[in-house]
Amino acid sequence: MQYPPISFDHRIYPAHKVAALVGVLVEKGVPAADALDGSGITEGRLNASATRVSYKQMRTVFRNALRLTPEPALALLAGQRMHVTAYGMYGYALLSSPTHSDGVDFAVRHHRVMGPVADMMFNQSDDEVIFSYHPVLAPDPTDELYRFVTEFQFSSHLTLTTDLYGKAFRLSQLRLSYPAPPHAAVYRKIFKCPVHFRQAADELRFGTHWLAEPMPYSDPITNAMAREMCEKSLVEINQAEGMASTIRRILIEHPGRFPSVEAMAEKLQLNPRTLRRKLDAEETSYRVILAEVRMRLAIGYLRETSMTNEEIASRLGYSEAANFRHAFTRWTSKNPSNFRMQ
Numbered sequence: 001m002q003y004p005p006i007s008f009d010h011r012i013y014p015a016h017k018v019a020a021l022v023g024v025l026v027e028k029g030v031p032a033a034d035a036l037d038g039s040g041i042t043e044g045r046l047n048a049s050a051t052r053v054s055y056k057q058m059r060t061v062f063r064n065a066l067r068l069t070p071e072p073a074l075a076l077l078a079g080q081r082m083h084v085t086a087y088g089m090y091g092y093a094l095l096s097s098p099t100h101s102d103g104v105d106f107a108v109r110h111h112r113v114m115g116p117v118a119d120m121m122f123n124q125s126d127d128e129v130i131f132s133y134h135p136v137l138a139p140d141p142t143d144e145l146y147r148f149v150t151e152f153q154f155s156s157h158l159t160l161t162t163d164l165y166g167k168a169f170r171l172s173q174l175r176l177s178y179p180a181p182p183h184a185a186v187y188r189k190i191f192k193c194p195v196h197f198r199q200a201a202d203e204l205r206f207g208t209h210w211l212a213e214p215m216p217y218s219d220p221i222t223n224a225m226a227r228e229m230c231e232k233s234l235v236e237i238n239q240a241e242g243m244a245s246t247i248r249r250i251l252i253e254h255p256g257r258f259p260s261v262e263a264m265a266e267k268l269q270l271n272p273r274t275l276r277r278k279l280d281a282e283e284t285s286y287r288v289i290l291a292e293v294r295m296r297l298a299i300g301y302l303r304e305t306s307m308t309n310e311e312i313a314s315r316l317g318y319s320e321a322a323n324f325r326h327a328f329t330r331w332t333s334k335n336p337s338n339f340r341m342q
Contacts, residue, residue, distance in 0.1 A: 007054075008055040008244070009055075009283070012237055013114065013237075015047075016088075017114075018046065018058055018061050020082055021035070021062065022035045025065055025068060035061060036061060039061050041061070055136065058117065058137060059138075062137055063145060065148070074148075076151045079151065082160060084160055089229045090110060090113050093230055097215055097218060099215060099218075100165070104211070107120070110227075116153070118149055118153040119133065120133055128172055128205045128207060133202050142333060150176065150202050165213055166213075169210065170192060172194075174187065174191050174193060174194070174204055175196045177200065177303070178197065184197070200304075243279055248292070251289070251293040261286040297316060
């Protein structure tokens with residue numbers, strides 16, 4: 001499933017993930033005010049039901065967490081707080097689904113309702129259910145935040161799935177794209193399954209037989225009500241697209257054809273000065289957005305295809321492969337060949 005580009009500036013998501021992370025930091029002796037520093041979220045409003053946060057605010061708190069504590073497994077511990085009740089109506093829709101297969105279909109379609117820190121894809125083999133994740137807050141795998149976000153997402157997924165399937169639930173394996181961190185032993189303690197590092201993708205897997213397990217809390221009325229509310233929320237989220245997200249969507253839909261800012265303004269029926277002013281208000285620029293889109297596409301091409309640097313350079317609108325190599329090194333501090341090997 002292809003998800004639309006995210007608006008990082010709109011405050012439209014529940015604060016559960018931020019609250020879980022801040023909660024663990026406080027337990028480790030970090031004041032909540034320090035954890036929330038620079039995010040615009042106050043301690044008094046963090047647990048209020050009406051509080052909504054943006055991806056930009058989430059990213060600020062997640063980076064604060066990396067900086068403020070020496071606890072290497074912090075994200076894994078925070079994910080253990082994300083029980084089914086932390087997901088609001090999304091959680092109730094999963095809990096009341098008629099079957100686990102219906103729950104999976106709903107989860108994939110409505111994944112964006114809760115402001116996930118990583119986008120989720122679903123696949124299934126003969127004997128395994130496969131959930132793969134692509135971090136939203138840090139798309140660059142060489143960024144330390146990429147590992148941190150992935151740990152939080154995988155730990156959250158395990159916590160939620162255990163609530164849905166029961167304490168006997170077990171994963172079959174974990175596959176991670178990054179090298180084993182110093183605290184790799186904690187992974188095996190928490191996930192209780194084989195953990196493989198330096199893989200082609202970030203995947204969480206379990207046996208297909210779990211899908212046949214009965215749903216003890218299935219309820220058609222509750223399920224219909226919860227799904228209807230989540231559907232409305234999803235529509236609101238998809239409509240809350242800022243100017244930066246609109247431009248990202250246009251660029252991603254037409255890779256290799258990257259217009260100038262003047263041409264983009266014309267496409268959007270705006271004066272170039274007006275477009276720049278709108279992007280300034282969202283604390284970004286056309287140049288920054290274009291570089292971000294090129295980086296995301298380049299990472300995807302290097303990880304998921306066998307295209308040469310010359311072919312990727314052409315896809316990204318560079319006249320020479322050398323220009324692409326220089327840009328990629330600037331983005332990730334690695335040249336494309338080393339990145340692909342790792």
